[in-house]
Amino acid sequence: MLSSTLVLVLCLVGFALIHSLLASLPVKRVIRRSLGSKADSLYMPVYNLIAVITLMPLAYLLYENPGPLLYIIPSPWRWFMVAGQVIALIVGPRALRDAPHRFRLPAQLSAPNTSEAGHLDIHGIYRWIRDPFLLSGLVIMWLTPFMTTNLLVIYILTTIYLIIGSLHWESRLVAQFGDEYRNYQKHVHRIVPRLKAYYEQ
Incomplete structure (x- = not known):
């Protein structure tokens, strides 16, 4: 019989x-060819919905089989950790609002340095950090005020997946925006926020 940890890893x-x-460019091209301009408004909501649905079995199994408890952070420190998680939860929607052009299908599927690729247009949270999604994901996970063996395994693997995904995402942004994004990379860290806001040169 498969161990609970192995089942969780397989689900992840x-x-x-x-x-x-679903995030790959070939699949996005097929979707846009099939749906036309409708794909531009439908892709992100459907993509996020599928992500939630496919995460539900993992969350349920982790709830049912957390594994041995490793630690629980006592009060009042746990509430500081929860507060950090709440702040990180706000970052995701803010990051989408501050750079919607990065997630539009026509821009992602366009050739570099074309009108469809658009301008990098750095503002909002991206003046302090290049990948707020990566930072918020790491904060939400690792500020959990308790830890079990199975949760630790899932968090470690998810951290690796998020970092690899961030590197892949940035390679797309370089392809889309070219030297404009390379210059941005020189001034703004991917994970550690700047103390002073960056403004495009």
């Missing part, structure tokens, strides 16, 4: 495969 791998496949 399944989610990662589906998530990565």
